Amino acid sequence: MSLPAPARHILVMGVSGCGKSTIGALLAEALRLPFADADAFHPPENVQKMSAGIPLTDADRWPWLDALGTWLATEEKGGVVACSALKRTYRDRLRGWVPGLRLVHLAGAPALIAARQGAREGHFMPPSLMASQFATLEAPGAEEQALILDIAASPESVAAEAAARLGAR
Ligand SMILES: Nc1ncnc2c1ncn2[C@@H]1O[C@H](COP(=O)(O)OP(=O)(O)OP(=O)(O)O)[C@@H](O)[C@H]1O
Numbered sequence: 353m354s355l356p357a358p359a360r361h362i363l364v365m366g367v368s369g370c371g372k373s374t375i376g377a378l379l380a381e382a383l384r385l386p387f388a389d390a391d392a393f394h395p396p397e398n399v400q401k402m403s404a405g406i407p408l409t410d411a412d413r414w415p416w417l418d419a420l421g422t423w424l425a426t427e428e429k430g431g432v433v434a435c436s437a438l439k440r441t442y443r444d445r446l447r448g449w450v451p452g453l454r455l456v457h458l459a460g461a462p463a464l465i466a467a468r469q470g471a472r473e474g475h476f477m478p479p480s481l482m483a484s485q486f487a488t489l490e491a492p493g494a495e496e497q498a499l500i501l502d503i504a505a506s507p508e509s510v511a512a513e514a515a516a517r518l519g520a521r
């Protein structure tokens with residue numbers, strides 16, 4: 353019996369501050385895949401809204417998700433994206449671009465995530481939006497076959513576990 357092919361298109365998801373950018377970049381490095389951070393794909397209006405403490409709507413998020421999906425589909429040999437992808441419909445939208453998309457959900461105690469998010473400097477996302485992030489989050493269902501990782505451990509160890517479980521070559 354042959355082993356399953358390693359995952360090549362990977363979404364690292366979760367609420368703001370869970371460690372997507374940090375762990376996603378390490379995972380991409382471990383798997384030798386290109387990395388994209390969804391923060392860089394927002395149009396200026398979205399960044400202005402979030403900076404002002406206003407949660408994004410679905411309408412704000414569709415073009416952003418499609419820009420990310422386009423990037424994934426263009427990276428034919430695979431790639432890692434760090435994107436909150438809070439709702440099931442957002443993940444469906446990304447899967448519309450790359451059907452084999454594998455999910456890594458960075459999960460942990462809300463207090464720990466909020467503390468890390470609040471301590472971070474130089475980022476447009478204000479701590480006041482954390483309640484809306486948790487309220488909007490729809491954790492992946494069993495059928496989405498997400499790898500769920502606890503973010504209490506160091507970024508290096510979370511990324512190493514993700515790489516091992518996704519089938520690094
Ligand atoms: N496992 C970890 N252990 C300790 N600190 C961490 C860990 N993961 C991330 N951090 C720190 O927590 C903060 C938030 O991480 P990061 O910016 O990667 O989150 P994010 O999910 O990409 O957030 P956003 O969606 O708002 O961009 C950063 O200061 C980062 O250095």
Ligand SMILES: O=C(O)[C@H](O)[C@@H](O)[C@H](O)[C@H](O)CO
Pocket residue numbers: 367368369390391408413435436437438477
């Ligand atoms: O869907 C959203 O609410 C937003 O995209 C946020 O999650 C940001 O992209 C990011 O995670 C914060 O920096």
